Amino acid sequence: IxxxxxxxxxxxxxxxxxxxxxxxxxxxxxxxxxxxxxxxxxxxxxxxxxxxxxxxxxxxxxxxxxxxxxxxxxxxxxxxxxxxxxxxxxxxxxxxxxxxxxxxxxPHDEALADVGPGSNPFRAEHNPQERFVVMYSGNHSLASPITTLLEAALWLRQDPRFLFMFIGGGLGKREVDEAIAIQRPANIVSLPYQPLERIQFSLSAADLHVVTLGNDMPGIIHPCKIYGAMAVGRPILLIGPRRSHAGDLIDRFHVGWQVDQGDVATTIAVLEQVASMAADKRDAIGARGRTVVRERxxxxxxxxxxxxxxxxxxxxxxxxxxxxxxxxxNSAAAATGALGPLSSFESLPPDPAVAAEVAT
Known part of the structure; x- marks a missing residue:
């Protein structure tokens, strides 16, 4: 003062x-x-x-x-x-x-790029078996609960296709670490925050990114992590209310799926659906997100x-x-990427093939 x-x-x-x-x-x-x-x-x-x-x-x-x-x-x-x-x-x-x-x-778009599996040292180190990687990356905040995702991961522990990566920190990370310590699931990995110079490799190691949002949180917090995932060309699963900014983005640009908090059965069904999807169709959804970030x-x-x-x-x-x-x-948090003002930007014309694939 x-x-x-x-x-x-x-x-x-x-x-x-x-x-x-x-x-x-x-x-x-x-x-x-x-x-x-x-x-x-x-x-x-x-x-x-x-x-x-x-x-x-x-x-x-x-x-x-x-x-x-x-x-x-x-x-x-x-x-x-x-x-x-x-x-x-x-x-x-x-x-x-x-x-x-x-x-x-x-977003830190200058530090983000889509790194393919064959040239990604992070994926080679943490996923040598080339399983389907479902990733939550960022702050494990109580305002963005990961319980539904974690329970789905535990239900899928016997499915050899999946590897769940929880990267970052925060109060909610304790839930992940306790589940690993008590139940010792072979399909869940807990990793710390990655340095900025490695973000493009860690984010690109995912096949599907998960963004979560508490039911009361639209308009209170902003799910910034969605933009890093889109920038590297990966589809999104939102676990949270459809009436939210992340839900708007998914519906408007057809970049992923939405399920409600607590709906473990539907979360499992969507994960199995996306893992079974042809790679080129999954890539098309991710590429659409990358285009939105680049152009908007x-x-x-x-x-x-x-x-x-x-x-x-x-x-x-x-x-x-x-x-x-x-x-x-916390000015650094303001530079990690966030949702855009849908009222200020026209949407891209919908791709019927991508929209149909996301809707199924």
Missing amino acids: MRGLFVRRMAGILVSRSPPMASFAALAISLVRGVPITYWLMDLNPDQAASLGKTSARSPFTRAMRWLNRRIYARAREVVVLDRFMIDRIERQYPVRGRITVLPPW FAKSRLCAEFCDVVERSMAAAPAREDALVVPAA
Whole structure:
């Protein structure tokens, strides 16, 4: 706050929601200096904490967060959210003074490529038997439960076709590690987060990527991992509500399948169906996702649009030259890839053959 109050030149403030007190700092500086705020949301709280049962509606934390949210939404000239479900949830709770823009966080497309099985050292190391790899890669968050997938993997432990890879960390990873320790299934592998330079190899080692989302989470969190999977040309299985941004993407572009949380039987059926599918048909679904990422959600395009929003915010105010960026504690998460604003982009024309294959 002190730096913002006394820095000599300022045209505006760009602030993210994480950590929460960053928005308090932005409010204080904006009020004193009279400069506009661009507010960039990665997720919504206290909504997430309340949905996970970590806080109550009347707790001091919830009251403080809602007080702060009301003031930042009333003060911000521009609000950037990740999908249309976030807009719905925000507008039901708070009056928003400024313009709301839907823009996804951009993927690391410069670090992602489709690496074939024959030239993939990660796949050779962890899947020497060339089984069908079902992969969950990323944060094993309580907001993105993996129980349905894990139970399906345990049911399929006697099927020699499958290998389930859980890559990453988080509180939910404990469930995977405990299942491996207690039941010792030969078809489940737990691996840590991979360094950025190996991401293209680890993501490309999958034949099918799984994205999960809690039933109450649309509009609260954003399933960013779907875009890394699409960027390397792999089909997607969403385990979560169809009415979500990931569900929109799958339905609109025909890049995969959706099953409900808790529906283990259907999850198993879909996994068996995809594993039995001809490789060229599976590749066509994955290639469609890669095309969507390249043509609709390239980093260069999204960065340019984000800069336009920030510049628009400052252009409406008396020019005071440089902008102050209040840094986000989890800014790296904003660069891992996310869903795009379906309202802002036309869909690709549907491929009837791919759509029929996905629908069966």
